Amino acid sequence: EIVLTQSPATLSLSPGERATLSCRTGQSVGSYLAWYQQKPGQAPRLVIYDASNRATGIPARFSGSGSGTDFTLTISSLEPEDFAVYYCQQRAGLTFGGGTKVEIK
Amino acid sequence: QVQLQESGPGLVKPSETLSLTCTVSGGSISSYYWSWIRQPPGKGLEWIGYVSHTGSANYNSSLARRVTLSVDTSNKQFSLKVNYVTAADTAVYYCARSRSSSFPDYFDYWGQGTVVTVSS
Secondary structure, three states: OOOEEEEOOEEEEOOOOOEEEEEEEOOOOOOOEEEEEEOOOOOOEEEEEOOOEEOOOOOOOEEEEEEOOEEEEEEOOOOHHHOOEEEEEEOOOOOEOOOEEEEEO | OOEEEEEOOOEEOOOOOEEEEEEEEOOOOOOOEEEEEEEOOOOOOEEEEEEEOOOOEEEOOOOOOOEEEEEEHHHOEEEEEEOOOOHHHOEEEEEEEEOOOOOOOOEEEEOOOEEEEEOO
């Protein structure tokens, strides 16, 4: 099973700031990685798939990069609605990382 | 717009079987891969398994011995059974659809989730 490790566990930022989230996989997954956003009491929402493709309806301030074992989700300028928990997920075994909480500083 | 809705008992006794159903509306259940994912209170997401529209299934190895997935295309439903449940199976259970119709990959449509508590 491929293990996904997300860092940091918590990111404390202010609206308007840039958020950089990391996901490392235990072995290469190529470009087959997705990112999800989850708000309290809601189901996760697909944000990025295949490392860098924005899902339908996702604003351009969200971008993904990386390949192999190191991936990054960047939110260029945080909006109030972006504060949430973000999970990465790899396509081969469908496993998820432990999540990064982006909270208001 | 595709919509998924989970249904089933919210309380299950230890050692018994947890059974949930997901009903698909607004789209076809044919093609695509249909998954169950759970989230224990305050914790992260765990993929449980998927079933295709043909009925072939694949499971998370950590749960494979206790889990069965099935599909009923005529009623646009797919189901989850977890045998011999313990308190560790207490979670919010989500059903979800794969983004690709050709292979299981990412999850683009999700149900709202249903809370299942294992307790006597």
